[in-house]
Amino acid sequence: MCGIAGFIDRPGTMDSHVGELAAMTSAIVHRGPDEEGSMVVEGVALGMRRLSIIDLSGGSQPIANEDGTINVVFNGEIYNFAEIRSELEELGHRFETSSDTEVLVHSYEEYGLELTQRLRGMFAFALWDANRERLVIARDRLGIKPLYYWDAGREGLAFASELGSLKVLRGFPRDVDDTAVADFLSLGYVPDPASIYAGVRKLPPGHRMVWTRNGGATIERYWSPIVEERTDLSEEEAADEVRRLLLESVRYRLVSDVPLGAFLSGGIDSSAVVAAMAQQMDRPVKTFSIGFEEDDFNEAPDARRVADALGTDHTELIVRPDADALIERVTASFGEPFADSSAIPTLLVSELARRDVTVTLSGDGGDELFGGYTRYHAVSDRNVPIPAPARAALGFLARRLPHGTYGRNRLLEFSRTTQGRYAGQIGQPLAVAEGGVARPEVVAAGCDLDQLVDRWWHQTGGRSLLTRLTLVDALSYLPGDILTKVDRMSMAVSLEARVPILDHHLAEFAFSLPSSMKWGPQGGKKIFRKALEGMVPSFVFTKPKKGFGVPLRDWFRNELSWRCDELLDPRAELYRYVEPVAVRRVISEHRSARRDHSYMIWRLLVLQLWLSREPSAA
Numbered sequence: 001m002c003g004i005a006g007f008i009d010r011p012g013t014m015d016s017h018v019g020e021l022a023a024m025t026s027a028i029v030h031r032g033p034d035e036e037g038s039m040v041v042e043g044v045a046l047g048m049r050r051l052s053i054i055d056l057s058g059g060s061q062p063i064a065n066e067d068g069t070i071n072v073v074f075n076g077e078i079y080n081f082a083e084i085r086s087e088l089e090e091l092g093h094r095f096e097t098s099s100d101t102e103v104l105v106h107s108y109e110e111y112g113l114e115l116t117q118r119l120r121g122m123f124a125f126a127l128w129d130a131n132r133e134r135l136v137i138a139r140d141r142l143g144i145k146p147l148y149y150w151d152a153g154r155e156g157l158a159f160a161s162e163l164g165s166l167k168v169l170r171g172f173p174r175d176v177d178d179t180a181v182a183d184f185l186s187l188g189y190v191p192d193p194a195s196i197y198a199g200v201r202k203l204p205p206g207h208r209m210v211w212t213r214n215g216g217a218t219i220e221r222y223w224s225p226i227v228e229e230r231t232d233l234s235e236e237e238a239a240d241e242v243r244r245l246l247l248e249s250v251r252y253r254l255v256s257d258v259p260l261g262a263f264l265s266g267g268i269d270s271s272a273v274v275a276a277m278a279q280q281m282d283r284p285v286k287t288f289s290i291g292f293e294e295d296d297f298n299e300a301p302d303a304r305r306v307a308d309a310l311g312t313d314h315t316e317l318i319v320r321p322d323a324d325a326l327i328e329r330v331t332a333s334f335g336e337p338f339a340d341s342s343a344i345p346t347l348l349v350s351e352l353a354r355r356d357v358t359v360t361l362s363g364d365g366g367d368e369l370f371g372g373y374t375r376y377h378a379v380s381d382r383n384v385p386i387p388a389p390a391r392a393a394l395g396f397l398a399r400r401l402p403h404g405t406y407g408r409n410r411l412l413e414f415s416r417t418t419q420g421r422y423a424g425q426i427g428q429p430l431a432v433a434e435g436g437v438a439r440p441e442v443v444a445a446g447c448d449l450d451q452l453v454d455r456w457w458h459q460t461g462g463r464s465l466l467t468r469l470t471l472v473d474a475l476s477y478l479p480g481d482i483l484t485k486v487d488r489m490s491m492a493v494s495l496e497a498r499v500p501i502l503d504h505h506l507a508e509f510a511f512s513l514p515s516s517m518k519w520g521p522q523g524g525k526k527i528f529r530k531a532l533e534g535m536v537p538s539f540v541f542t543k544p545k546k547g548f549g550v551p552l553r554d555w556f557r558n559e560l561s562w563r564c565d566e567l568l569d570p571r572a573e574l575y576r577y578v579e580p581v582a583v584r585r586v587i588s589e590h591r592s593a594r595r596d597h598s599y600m601i602w603r604l605l606v607l608q609l610w611l612s613r614e615p616s617a618a
Contacts, residue, residue, distance in 0.1 A: 003031030005165040009156030024165040076123035079252035143205030143479025163335030173199030182446025188339040196336035242531035249503035250276035258358040261286030266302025269363030309537040346489040365502040369510035370528040371518030375425040420450035437582035466515035552598035573611035
């Protein structure tokens with residue numbers, strides 16, 4: 001596990017290139033505190049920071065082929081590297097290390113750009129081919145590992161695991177993308193391929209880029225979660241295959257030369273991962289959980305019950321965090337506005353685990369793969385076809401009712417398309433007339449709720465409504481929010497987080513199943529529950545679903561009330577993007593307990609904190 005950074009064809013001398021690359025890798029030292037590596041030749045700079053996991057003594061990067069014409073830096077883990085290595089050795093390739101990184105250069109020699117299809121794991125890598133004078137960068141299928149790039153045209157291209165590495169470069173474009181701000185206010189994160197900066201992009205999951213001196217950058221997709229639905233399996237056969245793939249995926253992720261454990265919340269997904277680990281390890285699994293003093297946000301007792309049932313070596317910590325200190329630390333870790341408040345407990349449990357292990361497995365991805373979110377059912381249940389003229393009339397009426405009028409939000413909901421109703425489940429409207437807070441120019445730069453998820457919705461045609469909703473999340477919310485959160489918070493404490501439920505073999509199979517196997521009388525994850533019978537304690541299936549959250553509602557009414565006062569300051573930078581009257585309404589309604597606006601207040605606070613650290617952007 002590492003952080004990578006580099007550039008190609010930037011103006012400057014060899015000495016300036018060496019200095020800039022060193023600054024880039026220093027900015028991500030938390031991603032790899034064990035070692036630094038670099039290569040600077042003829043306008044090409046590759047750098048990395050390494051967290052040693054596999055081949056502790058021999059896995060230094062960059063790694064080259066035999067004649068040094070191909071070099072690679074790599075962030076992640078290739079779980080099937082042993083099989084790939086054996087295949088390549090039979091074809092005559094010779095290896096100098098035991099690391100998974102080296103299979104990348106030899107796979108590229110043998111298979112060219114198609115190497116990405118052969119990799120099973122989480123990865124972001126950059127490979128320089130000196131003979132062809134081309135740079136190849138690629139990101140894993142589901143977006144577990146991040147990769148940003150800045151294409152400066154004639155002044156070259158730079159890439160990095162985190163925005164902080166790019167921001168140290170001379171000439172970095174700090175102009176804020178108003179569309180990205182609009183998306184952030186709607187979704188709570190900036191979805192790929194955009195970043196908060198107008199000149200910087202994220203390489204989307206399942207994509208690779210080829211950059212050449214003559215042709216510039218070309219991006220192509222090599223994998224998609226959109227697969228054909230299978231109708232040839234019974235539920236018993238499907239459940240058996242889910243269990244087999246889960247056990248196989250976890251087995252691959254147990255390979256490590258350093259101590260390894262797991263996050264455990266007591267829910268279905270993390271319990272499934274720990275149970276699969278326990279079946280395949282010769283010692284008790286080290287598990288970790290945190291809890292808050294507030295009962296509604298304390299999953300520690302549930303985790304403890306599962307740990308006792310599975311015989312794990314369990315560590316828990318009940319905390320009453322210094323919310324203010326954590327807010328500053330967490331929001332600064334993302335490089336751009338990011339407003340999933342569950343980043344706070346994710347950081348805390350990562351710190352707890354890092355005391356004992358260097359690698360942890362997590363249960364992320366189960367809801368998106370197997371239809372676990374209640375919002376899927378909510379949208380399906382209320383999917384009543386309403387003619388467009390009637391929807392327009394409902395919207396016209398709703399927008400003329402005062403905020404807070406009983407039934408206003410329901411009228412707005414039924415004024416939207418199906419995808420617009422789902423967008424209302426996962427996002428916030430921008431326009432003040434619909435309950436949003438954005439200034440008119442930001443509203444114009446963004447999307448209303450009917451268009452907010454269209455960029456993903458149109459990719460999912462031909463499947464049932466419930467399946468389309470899960471696929472929208474797999475394309476957007478999963479990489480943009482969930483996996484971003486887990487990567488940044490675990491790497492902030494130099495902890496590698498592996499996500500076995502998102503092995504692409506298991507993901508492809510899950511996405512191929514009909515929605516009738518996802519949702520049943522018990523709610524979502526019907527086939528996943530069936531696959532886990534006898535594997536996890538039965539009480540896990542009846543545990544009410546809790547989000548991995550923090551008591552924002554109460555914090556903003558009590559110990560963090562002063563943060564609301566900060567947001568009300570008319571000199572605050574965020575008023576470049578939001579309307580003062582709307583912000584006052586949101587905070588007033590929240591403080592008086594008329595409405596819970598904690599999620600919107602959190603977004604406003606995150607935006608304000610980011611802007612205050614970016615004076616040139618504000």
